Amino acid sequence: MAELLRIEEPAAAPLQPPQWRAFLELGFRPLYLAGALWALVSIALWVFAPQWLAGPLGGVAWHAHEMLWGFVATIAVGFLLTAGANWTGMNPLHGPALGALTCLWVLARMGFLLPWQGAFVAAVACELLFFGWAAAALALAVWRTRNHRNAGVPLLLAALGVADALFLRSVRANGYEALTTYLLCGLLCMSAIALLIARRVIPFFAMRAVGGLAIPMHTRSGQWQLAAALAAPACLLAGWRPAAAAALLAAGAIALWQVLSWKPLAVRRVPLLWILYLGHACMGAGLLVAAAHLAGGPLRAAWPVHAIGIAGFSVLIIGMITRTALGHLGRPLRTDRTMVAAYLLVIAAAVLRLAALLPTAMAGAALHASALAWVAAFALYLWRFAPLLVRPRADARPVPPPSLARIRRTAG
Incomplete structure (x- = not known):
């Protein structure tokens, strides 16, 4: 790993x-x-x-x-x-x-x-x-x-x-109908990538950060999950919506089961980890929402798009771009108040954006509040990380392109 x-x-x-x-x-x-x-x-x-x-x-x-x-x-x-x-x-x-x-x-x-x-x-x-x-x-x-x-x-x-x-x-x-179909296909292709990445790195990160924590990697179930996630857009393009819904149901259920098996209570005091756990869980829930929509449930097309997109991808992303950036920049793997504030603002943006989909008089206010929270979250990220991303690693360790000899040794 x-x-x-x-x-x-x-x-x-x-x-x-x-x-x-x-x-x-x-x-x-x-x-x-x-x-x-x-x-x-x-x-x-x-x-x-x-x-x-x-x-x-x-x-x-x-x-x-x-x-x-x-x-x-x-x-x-x-x-x-x-x-x-x-x-x-x-x-x-x-x-x-x-x-x-x-x-x-x-x-x-x-x-x-x-x-x-x-x-x-x-x-x-x-x-x-x-x-x-x-x-x-x-x-x-x-x-x-x-x-x-x-x-x-x-x-x-x-x-x-x-x-x-x-x-x-x-x-x-x-073509509006084709537009929505291809958007959902792109969303599901991105979901397959996100599930693959998250299933690999989250257990690795957790076991590195929490002493004595042993959690399963779910290699076999992860392969089934990836197959289901890839089958969903293929079925959607073929017009087999019930089959696509079944595939998404399987992929989403596996994601939620993975999070539960990764012992979430053990990471509750580690923001760099619980934000990733939450993002993966939201991804799974979003896939279940998409499955319900494709199965003919009474959900607008905006629901699966935003449940997967802002509640899933965005929460996972704000955790990933802090955790991996700190590591590759040679910085200590711990959060400060700015990072945690960015996490909480993205979560608030997701909750408010989903609330804005409800047919209530507060939908417009929720949409604007969600946008403000979102803008503030990524402004905080940029304020904290932009000065680091344009500078050498803190430990000055170079990352030169490897020689052909090294490549051949790796290949062998």
């Missing part, structure tokens, strides 16, 4: 000057920063200045796309490129190549905001190249080092990009 994400726990060190080389050292640095910033900006635009969203990808379509592919998937790419370096011993993207990948992401965000068809087409090209390049770089590292255990991860990332392409094509074709 240690090969998945090696975390050191050095003593705190004074800040060094910002450095481009350090900033482009590993994927999490620019992409965590970009994703967190865009989480803040995109929600502020959607709730408080929707009149600025005048491009071909406008309104609800822009909001849904930017939250899933502009924010959540961006964080996932940053994590996978970073974890991939540990899985394989080969850094998939760094330096100018990582900078170019980040520029593609920036150009896509700008293009989707501009009110010209040409800008939309350019944004689509940049976006799809972003996901394709990231998946190809990760696949190359996995292939060159014969890391068979993670051979499917680049395919999951590529599937997320394909769902993005289908969603954007349906926007241009003005």
Whole structure:
């Protein structure tokens, strides 16, 4: 398990000057920063200045796309490129190549905001190249080092990009029903990635942090869960909604069972852990909501999207981008009041956003309060971590690209 994400726990060190080389050292640095910033900006635009969203990808379509592919998937790419370096011993993207990948992401965000068809087409090209390049770089590292255990991860990332392409094509074709189907497919592809990551790293993190804690890794059930999570979007695309609902029911139930078996009471005093436990549990509950919706339950389509998206992904993300950033930045693995406040604000944003879906007179107020809590949470994250993400590790340990000889030894 240690090969998945090696975390050191050095003593705190004074800040060094910002450095481009350090900033482009590993994927999490620019992409965590970009994703967190865009989480803040995109929600502020959607709730408080929707009149600025005048491009071909406008309104609800822009909001849904930017939250899933502009924010959540961006964080996932940053994590996978970073974890991939540990899985394989080969850094998939760094330096100018990582900078170019980040520029593609920036150009896509700008293009989707501009009110010209040409800008939309350019944004689509940049976006799809972003996901394709990231998946190809990760696949190359996995292939060159014969890391068979993670051979499917680049395919999951590529599937997320394909769902993005289908969603954007349906926007241009003005097909609302297809739009909602492809959005849910993208959401479920991202769910498969999130479940895979969480099921691997949460037990590892917990056993490292809590002395004497022994919890199961659930390898076999995790494989069944991943199969169910992947079957759901395939069944949805084929029009087999009851089968997709059954697959989501299985994946969600396994996630909740995993959390209970991981002894949640043992981590109740460790914020870096309980936020991840909560996020994984919310993911499982969100998948059950999606199953109920696909089975014909009396739920609006917005319910599964927000239950999985804001209650699941977002709670999991705010925990992951603090925990993994601290480890890879060479900082002590402990929270401060700023981080805990960010956790609580994201949780409040999720609760208020789900409350805003209820047909009550307070729905509008709940929506605005949720947006304010969300913006404040990611502002706190940026205030705390942006100065660290642009500087070298606290212990000054370099992360050079490995030599070919090292790659061959790893492969052998």
